[in-house]
Every structure is written in C-alpha cells, then in structure tokens.
Amino acid sequence: MAYRVTPSFWAGKRVFVTGHTGFKGMWLCRMLAVLGAETAGYALDAPTVEGEELLRMPGMNACRRSIYGDVRNLDALEKAVRGWQPEIVFHLAAQPIVSEGYRNPEGTYSTNVMGTVNLLECVRQTDTVKSVVNVTTDKVYRNREWVWGYRERDDLDGFDPYASSKSCSELVTRCYRRSFFADGRVAISTARAGNVIGGGDFAHNRIVPDCIRAAAQGKPIGVRNPHSVRPYQHVLDPLYAYLLIAEMQHRDIKFADSYNVGPTESDCVTTGELASMFSEIWGDGQAWEAVEREMPPESNTLRLDCAHLRSVFGWSPQWNIHRALKKTIEWAKIYFSQGDVALCMDHQIEEFLSGGKAHEEAGDA
Numbered sequence: 001m002a003y004r005v006t007p008s009f010w011a012g013k014r015v016f017v018t019g020h021t022g023f024k025g026m027w028l029c030r031m032l033a034v035l036g037a038e039t040a041g042y043a044l045d046a047p048t049v050e051g052e053e054l055l056r057m058p059g060m061n062a063c064r065r066s067i068y069g070d071v072r073n074l075d076a077l078e079k080a081v082r083g084w085q086p087e088i089v090f091h092l093a094a095q096p097i098v099s100e101g102y103r104n105p106e107g108t109y110s111t112n113v114m115g116t117v118n119l120l121e122c123v124r125q126t127d128t129v130k131s132v133v134n135v136t137t138d139k140v141y142r143n144r145e146w147v148w149g150y151r152e153r154d155d156l157d158g159f160d161p162y163a164s165s166k167s168c169s170e171l172v173t174r175c176y177r178r179s180f181f182a183d184g185r186v187a188i189s190t191a192r193a194g195n196v197i198g199g200g201d202f203a204h205n206r207i208v209p210d211c212i213r214a215a216a217q218g219k220p221i222g223v224r225n226p227h228s229v230r231p232y233q234h235v236l237d238p239l240y241a242y243l244l245i246a247e248m249q250h251r252d253i254k255f256a257d258s259y260n261v262g263p264t265e266s267d268c269v270t271t272g273e274l275a276s277m278f279s280e281i282w283g284d285g286q287a288w289e290a291v292e293r294e295m296p297p298e299s300n301t302l303r304l305d306c307a308h309l310r311s312v313f314g315w316s317p318q319w320n321i322h323r324a325l326k327k328t329i330e331w332a333k334i335y336f337s338q339g340d341v342a343l344c345m346d347h348q349i350e351e352f353l354s355g356g357k358a359h360e361e362a363g364d365a
Contacts, residue, residue: 001317002241002313002315003248003313004062004313005035005240005243005244005353007035009247010032010035010036010037010243011035011036011037011131012038013088013091014037014040014084014085014086014087014088014092014128015037015038015039015040015086015087015088015090016041016042016081016084016089016129016323017032017039017041017089018041018042018043018071018077018089018090018093018115019041019042019043019091019092020042020063020066020092020094021044021045022096023235024092024135024196024235024239025041025043025092026055026060026200027200027235027236027241027345027349028090028242029041029062030062030342030345030346030349031061031236031240031349032243033063034346034353035243036348038068039062039063039064039065040063040064040080040084041061041065041066042067042069042071042077042081042093042257043066043069043093044069044070044135049140050084050155050356052119054062054200054202057341060342065084070340071093071114071115071118072110072115074118074121076154077122078121078122078125080348081122081129082122082125082126083104085128086130087130087131087250087255088129088130089123089131090132090133090135090246090248091116091119091132091134091135092113092135093111093115093119094112094115094135094166094169095107095111095361096114097162098139098160098163099205100160100224101160101161101162101163101165102160102161108161108162108165109161109164109165109168112162112165112169112255113169113172115169116172116173116218117176117329120172120180120313123188124209126313130185130187130250131186131187131188131246131247131249132186132188133189133190133245134169134170134189134190135191136166136169136190136192136241137158137163137189137193138192138193138194138195138262138302138304139158139159139160139162140156140158140163140166140167140170141154141155142154142156142157142159143281143302144205144248148303149260149303149304149305150305151260151305151307152257152258156170156171161296167353169259170190170192170258173190174190174258176188177256179250184253187249187250187253187255187256188255189245189246189249189259190258191241191242191245191261191360192258192259192260192261192322193241193260193262194232194233194263195230195231195233195235195260196235196238197232197233197325197333198236198327198328199220199328199331199332199335200331200335201235203324207271207274208232208278208325210272210276211275211278212329214286214288215278215279215282215284215286215332218284220287220289221275221279221288221289222260222290223271223272223289223291224290224291224292226271226290227271227272228270229269229303230268230270230272230302231262231263231267231268231275231302231303231304232268232273232324233262233263233267233270233324234319234323234324234328235326235348236318236319236349236352237263237317237318237319240315240318240352240353241259241309241313242261243262244313245259245313248313257308257312259306259308259309260306260308261304261309262303262311262317262324263320264317265303266320266321267321269321269322272288272290275288277321277322277325281322281329281330283325283326286358290364295341318352319352327348330344330348331345331348
C-alpha cells in the first residue's frame with residue numbers, strides 16, 4: 001500500500017521546526033505552509049547568502065513565528081517549545097558541513113549531539129508533542145566503500161567529526177525512544193538522507209552550489225573528485241518522506257523507526273556526471289574541469305538502500321536527478337535575475353504535491 005501525505009491532517013497542525021533558517025528548513029517551512037500547518041521555527045539568525053539574508057527577502061519566511069536561538073541553550077529551547085505547544089517536531093538544526101567539522105569539532109559535536117539531547121529533553125518535559133522526526137544523514141554509517149546500499153541495520157560509525165556527531169545523534173534518539181518514551185506517548189523516528197539539491201543552497205564545498213556560483217560568474221566548474229559516487233535527490237523528495245513519517249507515526253506509533261531516504265540507483269551518479277548534466281541544462285557553453293584542492297578525505301562510494309521506507313510506506317522518489325537539476329537551475333536563474341524566488345518555491349512545491357512525476361517532460365525520463 002502506498003501512503004500519501006494528507007493535506008487535511010496538516011491543516012492547522014502546530015509544528016515546531018529547528019533549523020528553519022537553513023536550506024532544508026526553509027523548504028520544509030514553505031511546504032508546511034502550503035499544506036496549511038501553523039509552524040514555529042527555532043534557529044540561529046538567518047545565514048548571510050550572497051550578501052543578503054535569504055529568509056529576509058520579501059515573502060521568504062513561511063513560519064508563523066520565528067524564534068532565534070541556539071539548540072545548545074536548553075532553557076531558551078524549552079521556553080520556545082512550551083510557548084508554541086506543538087504536536088509535531090522536526091529537528092533539522094545542525095552543523096552540516098564536513099570541512100567545518102574538521103575546523104571546529106567541539107562546536108560540531110556540541111550542536112549535533114547536545115542539540116539533539118536538548119530537543120528531546122524539551123519533548124520529554126511537554127505533554128503536547130506526539131510525533132518527532134530527527135533528520136540526520138547518510139554519512140552515519142561506517143563506510144566500507146561497498147557498491148551496494150547501506151541498510152538501517154548496518155553499523156553507525158561516521159568517519160569524520162560531522163558524520164560521527166550525527167551517528168551520536170542517532171544513538172541519542174534511539175536511547176530516548178527506548179527509555180523515556182517507551183510508554184508510547186511520543187512517536188520518534190530518524191531519517192537518514194543523502195545529498196540533497198535545490199534552490200537556495202549556497203553552501204561552499206558542495207558540488208551543486210559550486211556549480212551555480214561558477215555558472216553565474218561565467219567560469220568553468222571546478223570538480224575535486226569527479227569519480228566519487230553520491231546519491232543525489234531534490235530537497236522536496238526527502239522532505240515529503242519526513243512529512244509522511246511524521247504523519248503516519250502520529251496516527252500509529254508502530255511506524256516510529258529509523259529510515260533511509262534516498263534516490264533510486266540510477267540517480268547515484270559520479271560528481272563528474274553531475275557536473276556534465278548541470279552544464280548541459282544551464283547552457284551558455286558551461287563546462288567543468290577537474291581540479292586539485294586541499295580538502296579533508298572523502299569516501300569514493302556512498303549509497304543508501306531505501307527498501308525499508310518503500311516497504312513500510314510505498315514511498316519512492318518523484319523527481320529524478322535530471323528534473324531535480326532543472327528545478328534547481330530554474331530557481332537559481334530567477335534568483336540571479338532578482339525575480340520572485342518565493343513564488344518559484346511555492347510553484348515547485350505545489351507541482352510536487354500534485355504528483356510532479358506524472359508531468360515530467362520526455363527529456364526528464
């Protein structure tokens with residue numbers, strides 16, 4: 001049976017999102033707004049993007065209430081949760097950059113581990129929350145450079161400080177689920193997603209944002225590891241999965257678990273293939289070149305096995321990598337032409353929710 005996100009379920013629901021100023025959080029809050037939810041966001045101040053604070057552009061912040069604070073501050077976080085009294089919580093606040101984890105391991109661990117502890121402590125102290133989804137990463141697994149995908153039962157043992165801290169976040173969540181919430185009053189899941197792309201991600205040392213910066217400046221794209229294989233998906237695909245998990249476990253706690261959220265095998269492509277596809281879609285003679293750059297070590301191959309998510313919910317990705325890149329480039333070109341990116345996001349969300357897979361052009365198949 002294939003389950004779907006139900007707009008009537010989300011209409012008027014009080015939702016709390018940590019990390020709402022980040023790339024994923026920004027999209028999640030807009031998606032919740034389209035569904036009619038009442039959302040409060042809690043995060044550090046909006047990051048500076050290309051000289052502007054993206055969430056402060058007209059119409060960008062879709063949250064009913066924005067609360068600026070640090071997830072490492074338990075008192076402030078508890079005050080925010082109690083003040084909003086949410087039924088559903090999405091925990092996205094994190095230090096998400098691998099290179100920053102090497103530069104500042106203490107800050108990475110304190111944010112990604114103690115931030116999770118603090119969030120779950122807040123949930124433990126309130127009686128309104130019924131459903132929690134903690135968003136982690138595909139990098140939580142001990143990477144053995146397997147050609148097949150990792151499953152939820154495989155070892156959690158991230159290599160670098162970022163990945164390790166998210167592995168710890170998974171273990172913290174598992175501990176709370178088995179101990180403090182063993183009575184079933186709160187359903188808690190973790191979702192492990194791979195590399196996501198989409199409009200509004202300007203992080204450095206990520207391939208698609210690097211492609212966009214280079215193309216906007218009319219420069220060749222510099223690709224560090226053109227043969228590395230990664231699972232790429234548009235941000236709306238994992239967000240839809242998070243919403244589905246949160247809704248279904250709210251209805252029945254039996255759905256609370258850990259889930260891999262990734263693309264199909266055909267969308268696990270090399271970085272070089274991704275850069276070539278991006279260049280073709282962008283046009284204007286865009287090209288890429290391999291470059292040598294001093295960077296922390298990276299895995300060569302990383303795939304997820306999403307059979308568990310498919311078997312439980314009947315979930316599958318809607319947008320393949322070609323379509324995901326087209327939608328990302330569409331957003332970027334509107335942004336650089338000073339167009340209405342908020343409207344672009346809403347149109348993409350509405351298309352996705354209406355079953356965008358059925359409307360793919362022949363070139364996206």
